[in-house]
Amino acid sequence: MTRFPGNHDDPGTAQIDSEAAGWFARNRNSPDRATRKAFEAWMAHPAHARAYAEFEELWVDLAQLQQLSKPIALPQRRSPVWRPALAVAAAVLCTVLAVNLGTSRTPxxxxxxxxxxxxxxxxxxxxxxxxxxxxxxxxxxxxxxxxxxxxxxxxxxxxxxxxxxxxxxxxxxxxxxxxxxxxxxxxxxxxxxxxxxxxxxxxxxxxxxxxxxxxxxxxxxxxxxxxxxxxxxxxxxxxxVADWRSGRLAFRNRDLASLVDELNLYRRQPVQLAEGPLGAYKVSGNLDVNDPDALIKALPALIPVKTVAQANGQLKIEAR
The missing domain is CATH 2.60.120.1440 (Jelly Rolls)
Incomplete structure (x- = not known):
């Protein structure tokens, strides 16, 4: 990675470096949605994104030093000039998180x-x-x-x-x-x-x-x-993404094949889908994961299909 020379003691740069270290620490602890959105907004500034990338690389260097609990040579990289604020922040964060490394790596x-x-x-x-x-x-x-x-x-x-x-x-x-x-x-x-x-x-x-x-x-x-x-x-x-955790899935112009594949997660016996172009039919609606059969019953009103009971007790979706 290329380091960017210049006035490394500039107060504005030091502040950005400190913020980068703070965001790195937050991102290691499963941030919530609001925190992730705030981080994305912060990263939209090129100087912020550059500082964060440099901090990640410095963190890897420090981790390599800790691996064997003894000094080892850092890998040679082009223009290895670290800004003081960035290096200090990484060293402090490394010390804070080091106590957790042994626990997190337990088999x-x-x-x-x-x-x-x-x-x-x-x-x-x-x-x-x-x-x-x-x-x-x-x-x-x-x-x-x-x-x-x-x-x-x-x-x-x-x-x-x-x-x-x-x-x-x-x-x-x-x-x-x-x-x-x-x-x-x-x-x-x-x-x-x-x-x-x-x-x-x-x-x-x-x-x-x-x-x-x-x-x-x-x-x-x-x-x-x-x-x-x-x-x-x-x-x-x-x-x-992962809207199933709320118990209800909303979908728009979803391929029927993909919808049935997901719907079958919630049924004791999977629904069968007839071969052919049927799987490409587009469906919009909602799925209650606790009542998947409600959607199956509603399908004929949404698209030209019918459900047919099979001899083995399973349902099959066919073209109408």
Whole structure:
């Protein structure tokens, strides 16, 4: 990273450096929505964004010094000139947070199997918060070197505590999602694997290969078709990410195939969808996660479909 020479003792620059350190500390502690919006507004100023990026890099340097509890040489970088205020702020923050490093890196393993209804929340030992949707199976496996979460089926939302030395990975089949500190949602159904980002950035590889990598930022979503092997991206409203936690989903011009895939999280027996162009029908409306059948009954009034009872007791949505 290029350092920007100049008057490093300028009071305005020192103030920005101090603010950057403060925002970095807040962002490590799962900030709420109001704090995230304030941070985004602060980062809109180029000088603020530059100071924050420099602070992140300096934090990595200090973390490397702490890794082995003994002095090691810092990596050589171009023009390594740190502003005094930035260096002091990082050193102070490093001292404040050091007491928590041992606890957050303690090995931790847990299996989560959610019931048919109701979301559950878990505070993880690294400071992250995990929300698990209905009919979801998750395994959490944290070691001193890495943080791994395995989503077998269902949906989760993570507010990830930042730890640049130990990124967090979400695995779902061959797919991988890599994050440092952000908030995002992952849903795995029968048809789709969907990754939605509330804030921050994630790297999503639907087949686990680095060559097939999608970088998603705030209010972006990637939808991977598990049967066709295709990936598409789209933009979202802020409130659309993990709205299932409120118990009600609002959707507009949603593909029927995607809607049914999500709706099936809330039913004992999944609804079947007839093959063909039916899955591309667009639907708008609301879904009460505690009463998914209400939407199924309303579908024929919204689009030209019908529900047909099968011999095995399941329902199938067909063209009318």
């Amino acid at each position: 931790y393993v847990q299996q989560v199997a959610a019931q048919e209804q109701g979301a559950r929340a878990f505070k993880l030992p690294d400071g992250s918060t995990l929300y698990v949707n209905a009919n979801t199976q998750v395994q959490i496996d944290f070691s001193a070197q890495q943080r791994d979460i395995y989503l077998q089926h269902g949906q989760l939302y993570l507010e990830v505590a930042a730890d640049k030395e130990r990124p967090l990975w979400v695995h779902s089949g061959a797919a991988k999602v890599r994050v440092v500190g952000t908030a995002f949602d992952v849903r795995r159904g029968q048809r789709q694997l969907v990754v939605s980002v509330a804030h921050g950035q994630v790297a999503f590889s639907p087949d686990g290969r680095p060559a097939e990598l999608a970088l998603l930022g705030a209010r972006q979503q990637a939808i991977y078709d598990l049967q066709k092997g295709t990936l598409r991206q789209q933009s979202l409203d802020q409130d659309d």
